[in-house]
Amino acid sequence: MSAEFTASRLRRVRPSPTAVIADRVRALTAAGIDVINLGEGELDFDTPPHIKQAGIDAIVQGDTKYTAVAGTAQLKTAIINKFARENQLTYQANEVIAGSGAKQLIFNAFMATVSAGDEVIIPAPYWVSYPDMVSLADGEFRLVPCLEQNGWKLQAADLAAAITPKTRWLILNSPNNPTGAIYSADELRALAEVLLQRPHVLIMADDIYEHISHPPALFATLAEVEPRLKDRILTVNGVSKGYSMTGWRIGYAGGPAWLISAMQILQSQSTSNPSSISQAAAVAALEQDSSFLAQWRGILATRRQKIMQCIESIDGLHADLPPGAFYVFANCTGMIGKRTPKGQTINNDVDFVEYLLDSAHVATLQGSAFGASPYLRIAYAIDDARLDEACARIIRACAALA
Structure with missing residues (x-):
């Protein structure tokens, strides 16, 4: 019955792929699986203290109307x-x-x-x-x-x-x-x-x-x-x-x-x-002060290099160095047609993303969600140690493909 009450305009749209992957990561994490999320588009840095304080001050001063x-x-x-x-x-x-x-x-x-x-x-x-x-x-x-x-x-x-x-x-x-x-x-x-x-x-x-x-x-x-x-x-x-x-x-x-x-x-x-x-x-x-931005960019540049080195070490992946944002958009054409240890064939970038999530417990996003296939969007704005672990998992998972 619920479909009868849904407006026709909703049939023209899909759920946000980034929201879908975020929800799936949360569900897997709640089930006790250690998933590293390279699919969500946000920095891991905390909001700078003076900005948080301005919000706190607004609450204390009654600016809540x-x-x-x-x-x-x-x-x-x-x-x-x-x-x-x-x-x-x-x-x-x-x-x-x-x-x-x-x-x-x-x-x-x-x-x-x-x-x-x-x-x-x-x-x-x-x-x-x-x-x-x-x-x-x-x-x-x-x-x-x-x-x-x-x-x-x-x-x-x-x-x-x-x-x-x-x-x-x-x-x-x-x-x-x-x-x-x-x-x-x-x-x-x-x-x-x-x-x-x-x-x-x-x-x-x-x-x-x-x-x-x-x-x-x-x-x-x-x-x-x-x-x-x-x-x-x-x-x-x-x-x-x-x-x-x-x-x-x-x-x-x-x-x-x-x-x-x-x-x-x-x-x-x-x-x-x-x-x-x-x-x-x-x-x-x-x-107010935005000097922290230069420090953040320096950290992100180091993380970007980690991901680039990871990609370059894998036969079947390629990416050009991205000048901005905090994503690497990797060409995964070389992965198409390979078989997983379970005997499943990777037919497209969606399959490859699913394989990385299921076998390596690393979440990424398929390029087809962004209108380009077969590619892989990797968000690298996470803690350095977790990023290193994610890279190691991706390398192992790709090496297991035949």
Whole structure:
């Protein structure tokens, strides 16, 4: 009977693959199995003390009531100052919004602007939620493959070919999840030349991994590179990845006032304001000392090297060094067709992920969940000792394949 009451729109979407693997890891752990999770996208670092203290202070001071839907005046000021200081972008108070995570803001933007028949261009590999968000908004997603030999980045000619009169949005995610690719300023300018000739296309710049990049890569965002596009760009960011605040659920965005207003209307009828306590902590994150970021990046660079060495030691796996985020996107073509010790054939990257989880008790994510197969996304933002153990388990499991 329950299916009879389920809205038809739910048949257009799937559960988030990252949430599915997280739930499975928790279930196995609860059953007493020692699983190492390289599938979930969050840093293992604790939220910095001064940011936690700001949240505690908010509780003690009684800042526990409703706030303005789009965020407190203090947080909006911090967001405006952040965009100006780090991205050379100027916004007014009615051009920024805070939400319960960057994910909510992306969802609201699509719900506010996408109608049946509208198309959203999504470069692949992509963050797993983009296509389903578009489907929930009654739109059509148009996937544009980005090749490994091109650094996983969208090419201007491919963008031009993908745009139709029905195109409503282009999504650009840099640094990219799952590949770690970062668009240079010159690469963004090449895409901007295409977009300047097509004024009906809005652009979403998902910059959530902005602060996690490794030299010589330099982060740039499209509105900064090409100011003539600024009134068509929604620049989305948040404190979850760079500040290790996933559980605090604060994202923010800057864009044209008409779009921010539409997103605020939707938010007022769904979640209303994000947590007042989390907003206070986010102010501290954006305005106070961020020197810890350099130390974190150094630790992540060491971990990245561990994973790369692990992959390079395994016949059948290959990966290019990712310049950003905290993932390695490994080509596992060489594993396809091999047989497990139980006699099962690995037919695709889903089978390979299942094999690693079942035999090595290491959780990863299949590339097909991100629109590219056969690949493997490995998240390396975990404790060094556990990462070493995970690498040893993966090497043993791969050596057992025939």
